[in-house]
Amino acid sequence: HNIKSPHMSGGSNRSTRIRNQSAFTPVSTTAGPVLTPSGRNSSMVLLSPSRTISESLTALASSTAQQLEEVWDEVGYTPEERASQLSDLLVQFRDLCDNKIAEEKGVAETFRQTIVDAKAEVAETSKALKTSVDPILLRENAGQSLTDELATLEAALEGLRSVASAAREDLQACRDTLVESHEALGLELDTKWRDIESDLTSQRRNEFHAKVAEMNEAMSTRTSAVIQLLRDCQHLMKDLRIDAERDGSDLDRRIAGSLVRSKDGSFMMVSKFRSDTCTGISSTTLDDLAGRVAELNGEKRRRKTKLADMGVQIAALWEKLRIPEEQQRSFTESVQGLGLDTIEKGQAELNRLSELKSQMLGKLVAEAREQISELWEKTNATSEQRESFKEFYIHDEELFSDDILEEHEHRVRDLEARLEHMKPIIKVIERREDILRERMEYEELQKDSDRLKQRGAALTKQLMLEEKMARRIKKELPKLTNILEEKLRDWKTTNGEDFVYNGEAYTIVIKKQDEEWKQYKDNLVQEKLKRKQEEKAAIENKHGPKYGQLPGKKKSSSHTSGSHAMKSKSKTKPLANAQGKHNMRA
Numbered sequence: 001h002n003i004k005s006p007h008m009s010g011g012s013n014r015s016t017r018i019r020n021q022s023a024f025t026p027v028s029t030t031a032g033p034v035l036t037p038s039g040r041n042s043s044m045v046l047l048s049p050s051r052t053i054s055e056s057l058t059a060l061a062s063s064t065a066q067q068l069e070e071v072w073d074e075v076g077y078t079p080e081e082r083a084s085q086l087s088d089l090l091v092q093f094r095d096l097c098d099n100k101i102a103e104e105k106g107v108a109e110t111f112r113q114t115i116v117d118a119k120a121e122v123a124e125t126s127k128a129l130k131t132s133v134d135p136i137l138l139r140e141n142a143g144q145s146l147t148d149e150l151a152t153l154e155a156a157l158e159g160l161r162s163v164a165s166a167a168r169e170d171l172q173a174c175r176d177t178l179v180e181s182h183e184a185l186g187l188e189l190d191t192k193w194r195d196i197e198s199d200l201t202s203q204r205r206n207e208f209h210a211k212v213a214e215m216n217e218a219m220s221t222r223t224s225a226v227i228q229l230l231r232d233c234q235h236l237m238k239d240l241r242i243d244a245e246r247d248g249s250d251l252d253r254r255i256a257g258s259l260v261r262s263k264d265g266s267f268m269m270v271s272k273f274r275s276d277t278c279t280g281i282s283s284t285t286l287d288d289l290a291g292r293v294a295e296l297n298g299e300k301r302r303r304k305t306k307l308a309d310m311g312v313q314i315a316a317l318w319e320k321l322r323i324p325e326e327q328q329r330s331f332t333e334s335v336q337g338l339g340l341d342t343i344e345k346g347q348a349e350l351n352r353l354s355e356l357k358s359q360m361l362g363k364l365v366a367e368a369r370e371q372i373s374e375l376w377e378k379t380n381a382t383s384e385q386r387e388s389f390k391e392f393y394i395h396d397e398e399l400f401s402d403d404i405l406e407e408h409e410h411r412v413r414d415l416e417a418r419l420e421h422m423k424p425i426i427k428v429i430e431r432r433e434d435i436l437r438e439r440m441e442y443e444e445l446q447k448d449s450d451r452l453k454q455r456g457a458a459l460t461k462q463l464m465l466e467e468k469m470a471r472r473i474k475k476e477l478p479k480l481t482n483i484l485e486e487k488l489r490d491w492k493t494t495n496g497e498d499f500v501y502n503g504e505a506y507t508i509v510i511k512k513q514d515e516e517w518k519q520y521k522d523n524l525v526q527e528k529l530k531r532k533q534e535e536k537a538a539i540e541n542k543h544g545p546k547y548g549q550l551p552g553k554k555k556s557s558s559h560t561s562g563s564h565a566m567k568s569k570s571k572t573k574p575l576a577n578a579q580g581k582h583n584m585r586a
């Protein structure tokens with residue numbers, strides 16, 4: 001008997017339903033006269049039960065006996081038959097009475113069980129609501145009729161049921177939301193959140209609402225993450241030209257159908273749950289999408305790398321084979337994106353060019369050899385280095401092959417790389433050589449005394465030019481020489497050979513230049529000394545030998561000699577200063 005239905009209200013209704021199981025109709029809840037059927041037409045009279053039964057049965061028995069006698073007389077029953085009929089009638093009447101008593105006892109038992117259930121409901125509901133009830137309400141009430149006791153309990157339950165029903169509806173809605181969100185997220189809902197009966201308090205409801213808010217936030221976060229992964233997958237699939245229906249997997253088909261545009265233009269999920277056309281937002285989906293994004297990104301990188309390699313090879317072959325620009329442009333416009341068709345077209349073009357290269361093998365080898373020869377000159381390759389490349393000296397075109405062409409191309413790349421490595425050193429060498437030439441120009445200028453005969457701005461300009469030249473020679477030449485010597489040492493350490501410039505190791509060149517400069521300066525000193533000696537000899541030959549000065553003339557003579565020296569020094573000052581600034585090494 002389910003007494004927890006909210007539709008049961010009021011003790012009188014339930015009591016009426018229970019009592020309707022009896023043949024008696026109650027008219028009062030207190031002991032006393034009742035309406036009792038009487039006579040054949042069951043007319044109701046107000047008598048006590050014992051008197052009603054006694055008088056009614058006597059009258060009924062008399063009337064029944066009289067009517068039976070008339071029928072039996074008419075039929076002609078014997079006394080034995082009549083006795084048997086009366087015996088059966090009395091047995092049936094006794095059974096009827098027993099059944100009626102049992103029926104009414106059942107009604108009373110139903111009342112008692114209903115009362116027990118009602119008390120249990122009161123106790124459970126009040127406990128769930130954390131409210132107190134009158135303890136008298138739950139006790140045995142011997143002095144109160146079952147109808148009155150049930151009515152009292154029903155009255156108490158009516159208020160409890162109203163509050164409990166509202167709480168259950170609220171908790172039911174929360175639980176449904178939690179169940180749905182956990183299923184969508186692929187999580188197991190704790191049994192704590194499945195119980196909506198044991199605690200119906202506002203605190204419990206608040207806990208459910210907080211949990212719902214937490215799960216809504218988790219749903220929102222998960223949905224955003226899934227939408228982003230779905231968009232990433234869709235973009236990558238578009239870049240890779242993957243048709244989900246034709247080429248894709250089951251996951252790709254779900255990815256393609258999972259997103260729709262909302263009214264504001266943003267993306268939203270078709271469904272939170274997985275289906276044949278939607279991924280859903282479960283944790284498994286999140287892992288699957290993250291893995292698919294990684295796969296697609298990897299495939300995109302692989303295709304980009306492959307296409308880039310193909311592009312480099314195709315471009316190199318275009319240049320090498322002198323492919324017309326119209327053909328190059330036509331091919332470039334025919335390939336778009338990172339689809340497999342692009343890779344197939346690239347491979348086909350590469351195969352075509354490779355075949356064409358085989359047909360032009362002799363010409364290509366000859367062109368490569370021209371490049372190698374030029375690079376040998378630029379890199380100052382020695383005869384040993386040149387002779388070490390044996391393939392260069394194969395002249396029979398029937399012996400040419402892709403391998404030989406590749407060897408030539410590889411040698412070109414090596415020499416170009418070597419030249420690039422040499423360029424910084426060559427740049428320093430060339431700058432140093434320029435300054436060395438400038439040093440000789442400066443020396444030649446110092447020998448020309450006529451340059452000092454200029455006047456005004458021309459002389460000033462000339463002297464400033466010489467000063468700048470002397471400054472560069474003095475400061476930059478030693479600095480460049482030091483830098484160069486360090487680079488040359490590094491080159492030899494790295495390459496295991498001296499750096500060769502114009503056919504000669506430049507470290508040896510530097511030494512030679514130093515020696516030649518020293519010799520040059522020594523020669524200048526010797527020439528100057530020789531010239532002075534010749535001038536002195538000429539003077540002595542012209543005026544005769546000089547005699548020593550008289551003692552009285554010593555001071556004057558010294559003064560005169562000193563004045564002469566000062567004049568001589570002043571006269572040669574520009575040259576002397578320039579030479580003084582030039583005291584340096586190569």
